[in-house]
Amino acid sequence: MSIVTVQLGQCGNQIGFEVFDALFMDSQCSQGFCSKRENEAYQASCRERFFREENGVPIARAVLVDMEPKVINQILSKAAQPGRWKYGQHACFCQKQGSGNNWAYGYSVHGPKHEESIMSLIQKEVEKCDSLSGFFIIMSIAGGTGSGLGAFLTQRLQDHYSNALKMNQIIWPYGTGEVIVQNYNSILTLSHLYRSSEALLVHENDTIHKICAKLMNIKQISFRDINQVLAHQLGSVFQPTYSAEGSFHYRRNPLGDLMENLVPHPEFKMLGVRNIPQMSENSLAYSTFTWVGLLKHLRQMLISNAKMEEGIDWQVRPSLPRLPPLNKLSLNREQHFNTSLANLVILRGKDVQNANLEGFKDPALYTSWLRPADALSVWKTSRAFNRYERSAALVSNSQFFVRPLDTIVGKAWNMFASKAYIHQYTKFGIEEEDFLDSFTLLEQVIASYCNL
Amino acid sequence: MGRRRRQVREEASAWAAAGTRTLPDAIAALSRSLPAGPSPEIFRRAKFDRPEAAPELWRLLFRVLSPLLADRAAASPGLGAQACWVKAVLCYHGYPRSALAQLPEDGSQGSRELLLALSWLLARGPLLEWLLAQTCVQLGDQVPTFEYEVLAIPRLAAPQMDAEGPVDIRHLQWLMGKLHFRWQNLISIQQEQCALLSKIHTYTFGCHSDQNLGHLSVTETETLRDPEGSQQLLQVLEQENARLEAALEWRRYELVFWQWMDTVLGACPPEDPSVPSFQPRIPEHGRGKLELVARELQALKEELQVLQKLLHEEVLSRRQAWETRVGALGHGPEWSTSRQDLQQAVEQELLALQQSWKQDRYPSLPRRRHRLVKIEAGAAGAQGLPVAEVIRGLKSQEASLEVVLCQLQGQCRQELARLVGTMPGLIWILPPGR
Numbered sequence: 001m002s003i004v005t006v007q008l009g010q011c012g013n014q015i016g017f018e019v020f021d022a023l024f025m026d027s028q029c030s031q032g033f034c035s036k037r038e039n040e041a042y043q044a045s046c047r048e049r050f051f052r053e054e055n056g057v058p059i060a061r062a063v064l065v066d067m068e069p070k071v072i073n074q075i076l077s078k079a080a081q082p083g084r085w086k087y088g089q090h091a092c093f094c095q096k097q098g099s100g101n102n103w104a105y106g107y108s109v110h111g112p113k114h115e116e117s118i119m120s121l122i123q124k125e126v127e128k129c130d131s132l133s134g135f136f137i138i139m140s141i142a143g144g145t146g147s148g149l150g151a152f153l154t155q156r157l158q159d160h161y162s163n164a165l166k167m168n169q170i171i172w173p174y175g176t177g178e179v180i181v182q183n184y185n186s187i188l189t190l191s192h193l194y195r196s197s198e199a200l201l202v203h204e205n206d207t208i209h210k211i212c213a214k215l216m217n218i219k220q221i222s223f224r225d226i227n228q229v230l231a232h233q234l235g236s237v238f239q240p241t242y243s244a245e246g247s248f249h250y251r252r253n254p255l256g257d258l259m260e261n262l263v264p265h266p267e268f269k270m271l272g273v274r275n276i277p278q279m280s281e282n283s284l285a286y287s288t289f290t291w292v293g294l295l296k297h298l299r300q301m302l303i304s305n306a307k308m309e310e311g312i313d314w315q316v317r318p319s320l321p322r323l324p325p326l327n328k329l330s331l332n333r334e335q336h337f338n339t340s341l342a343n344l345v346i347l348r349g350k351d352v353q354n355a356n357l358e359g360f361k362d363p364a365l366y367t368s369w370l371r372p373a374d375a376l377s378v379w380k381t382s383r384a385f386n387r388y389e390r391s392a393a394l395v396s397n398s399q400f401f402v403r404p405l406d407t408i409v410g411k412a413w414n415m416f417a418s419k420a421y422i423h424q425y426t427k428f429g430i431e432e433e434d435f436l437d438s439f440t441l442l443e444q445v446i447a448s449y450c451n452l
Numbered sequence: 453m454g455r456r457r458r459q460v461r462e463e464a465s466a467w468a469a470a471g472t473r474t475l476p477d478a479i480a481a482l483s484r485s486l487p488a489g490p491s492p493e494i495f496r497r498a499k500f501d502r503p504e505a506a507p508e509l510w511r512l513l514f515r516v517l518s519p520l521l522a523d524r525a526a527a528s529p530g531l532g533a534q535a536c537w538v539k540a541v542l543c544y545h546g547y548p549r550s551a552l553a554q555l556p557e558d559g560s561q562g563s564r565e566l567l568l569a570l571s572w573l574l575a576r577g578p579l580l581e582w583l584l585a586q587t588c589v590q591l592g593d594q595v596p597t598f599e600y601e602v603l604a605i606p607r608l609a610a611p612q613m614d615a616e617g618p619v620d621i622r623h624l625q626w627l628m629g630k631l632h633f634r635w636q637n638l639i640s641i642q643q644e645q646c647a648l649l650s651k652i653h654t655y656t657f658g659c660h661s662d663q664n665l666g667h668l669s670v671t672e673t674e675t676l677r678d679p680e681g682s683q684q685l686l687q688v689l690e691q692e693n694a695r696l697e698a699a700l701e702w703r704r705y706e707l708v709f710w711q712w713m714d715t716v717l718g719a720c721p722p723e724d725p726s727v728p729s730f731q732p733r734i735p736e737h738g739r740g741k742l743e744l745v746a747r748e749l750q751a752l753k754e755e756l757q758v759l760q761k762l763l764h765e766e767v768l769s770r771r772q773a774w775e776t777r778v779g780a781l782g783h784g785p786e787w788s789t790s791r792q793d794l795q796q797a798v799e800q801e802l803l804a805l806q807q808s809w810k811q812d813r814y815p816s817l818p819r820r821r822h823r824l825v826k827i828e829a830g831a832a833g834a835q836g837l838p839v840a841e842v843i844r845g846l847k848s849q850e851a852s853l854e855v856v857l858c859q860l861q862g863q864c865r866q867e868l869a870r871l872v873g874t875m876p877g878l879i880w881i882l883p884p885g886r
């Protein structure tokens with residue numbers, strides 16, 4: 001089943017390009033550490049999901065939307081190289097003027113004005129799928145085009161394609177970002193997306209920046225480096241995996257399975273990704289890992305809310321099982337223990353059937369009202385990803401984002417209390433009421449996650 | 453004259469001889485036509501209530517009463533569970549003899565009683581035909597229509613789920629969400645299946661020998677592509693044929709079987725009237741609820757009676773008023789003809805009302821299986837049930853179910869509002885709406 005990607009704004013388009021590139025390069029890779037037949041099945045599954053064929057050339061199932069033509073033209077030319085993949089010829093929508101980082105402009109003006117053209121582009125791409133699993137919508141939450149237009153489009157997709165799933169890949173802005181109204185934009189985007197999307201997969205710029213600096217040893221970190229790390233993370237989640245324990249057929253609907261296991265509850269939709277190992281290409285050939293080591297680190301990354309495998313706080317430990325729930329809650333809060341609602345662990349590479357996941361089945365990791373058997377899902381494949389002999393990814397619905405969300409809401413509230421810059425929004429139809437609704441919704445989300 | 457008398461005598465003696473000779477044939481035909489039918493020897497032993505015949509008969513009854521469950525061989529429960537379930541289902545269907553309830557639950561005894569139960573089921577309704585229809589081999593692609601009867605079979609008891617203390621509502625919301633996603637997945641898979649079926653039908657147009665059908669179904673295409681697989685299909689068809697032939701044979705010898713069953717019934721000890729009739733075990737908290745329900749039913753019955761009386765009185769008074777008004781009018785010839793016309797018009801209207809009422813409440817959908825055939829638009833001579841009619845039927849079903857859903861949701865909302873009213877100082881914050 002196929003996934004159609006909608007790339008929004010400068011951020012969304014650049015990331016989208018890197019994602020398709022990473023998926024394509026991985027599927028082409030002959031060093032899969034598995035049999036040729038396995039490799040071919042993997043390739044076929046990946047191609048069917050994210051690409052379609054036209055005259056032997058793979059075409060990405062994507063729609064590109066931006067209010068300025070510059071970025072789209074750049075990536076169109078980067079993609080159309082011989083022997084690689086392309087974007088569809090008429091899959092782009094651009095305008096000549098930007099949105100000036102104004103969420104309200106993107107939501108109330110650009111959205112309705114360009115709705116028909118964009119939706120018809122999406123419709124054409126959907127018709128070329130044999131069966132549609134859902135949509136990826138890649139956008140930032142702090143800018144103007146991506147955030148406002150993205151919120152509007154997600155709502156329209158909800159109305160038009162009520163049976164299709166939507167996962168918004170959202171880029172969390174830098175804490176010390178440049179856009180002054182980024183907190184307003186963020187809270188408005190998040191609250192609107194929470195109402196119309198099924199899952200929000202959050203990628204934090206700060207986190208990925210640190211990964212580039214510490215793990216990949218990149219001196220001058222460009223956006224391209226960040227986007228490539230992000231693409232690697234997404235690829236490690238959505239590349240094909242076996243459909244069941246002991247099966248050798250690839251899973252047909254990873255998006256649906258992921259959503260069913262991680263976000264069935266309407267109040268808990270924020271997902272985070274953690275990868276292990278992550279390193280520069282040069283170091284790849286010299287490193288070897290065991291499943292035991294990888295899973296131990298991944299588990300500790302989960303419970304201590306570490307962003308990467310370096311600098312993990314090993315002092316954070318799950319509380320004793322016999323404690324009554326209320327004591328457990330306060331103890332966990334004291335040591336900043338990250339309680340999970342549900343987790344998805346994805347293992348790729350050699351001897352994947354020997355990997356022992358008992359550590360993740362500990363009930364202390366999870367909230368009291370969900371048993372580990374219901375909360376934990378595991379996907380496997382013996383085909384290695386991106387030439388990492390063994391790699392593991394974790395998609396987690398947990399308290400990862402309680403603090404960042406609380407910070408953003410706090411900052412936005414302070415600005416709102418002094419009515420700073422509100423006129424930019426009310427000018428285009430976003431009233432103070434809408435702000436208050438957003439604050440209420442997000443406070444509710446924070447409270448729900450805190451009470452896990 | 454003499455020749456005729458001789459013929460009659462010959463016929464009578466042939467019939468008498470046929471009685472004893474065809475009983476084994478009859479029983480053999482019956483067991484061949486049943487799924488997993490036991491050997492005729494088991495039947496004979498059951499007449500004498502031999503214990504070794506009991507397990508096979510328990511299994512047979514289980515298989516007969518739950519053809520949908522028994523397909524999944526892996527989920528086959530133990531003999532004790534099967535016996536328990538069979539007893540419950542037979543009671544549910546109204547089996548009159550109390551001796552069945554008293555049989556031990558380990559399935560070791562009671563073969564004669566089970567034989568009687570089997571023949572009771574056979575006599576009640578078209579059991580064989582129903583069983584055969586369940587396992588009928590389909591060569592065409594089927595139209596899946598919503599079947600109410602599937603829901604009427606009582607299910608095997610789910611594993612004991614003790615709700616220790618209050619259930620966390622977040623867990624319920626979690627499960628509802630999962631159900632919602634699985635539902636969506638099912639719908640998209642069905643849509644994909646339809647698209648692919650359409651492709652196959654279009655590609656194989658003109659390949660079928662039967663002009664009315666025109667194209668091949670999936671099964672037929674598979675047999676062309678994979679000759680070894682078609683051998684299996686052939687085997688299955690042959691098995692089904694054998695069962696159908698056995699069923700026809702059974703119909704011929706049925707009378708002999710019933711005569712024999714009379715003797716089986718005669719061999720049973722007389723029913724002990726002091727033994728209480730079958731009563732299912734009700735758990736403690738269930739008993740209280742049942743009492744409430746019984747009281748509610750009683751109250752409703754009384755209300756209904758009162759309403760009926762009122763209605764009756766109302767009708768009577770109105771009729772009298774009408775009579776007094778109408779009685780004054782003339783009884784001339786033109787009056788009688790106009791009255792006849794009026795009567796006819798009223799009858800027709802009543803009929804139309806009844807029809808529309810019946811259609812609204814039970815929108816008729818085809819019960820028989822129909823093969824899915826793709827035809828050119830506007831092609832003449834199309835047989836069978838047109839898709840448009842099925843769609844209409846399904847839409848009206850959907851509409852009536854939606855109405856019921858809205859009503860139930862409204863009731864839930866009212867109940868919630870009432871509960872909120874009883875708790876002062878409680879603030880509802882609704883989750884972000886889906």
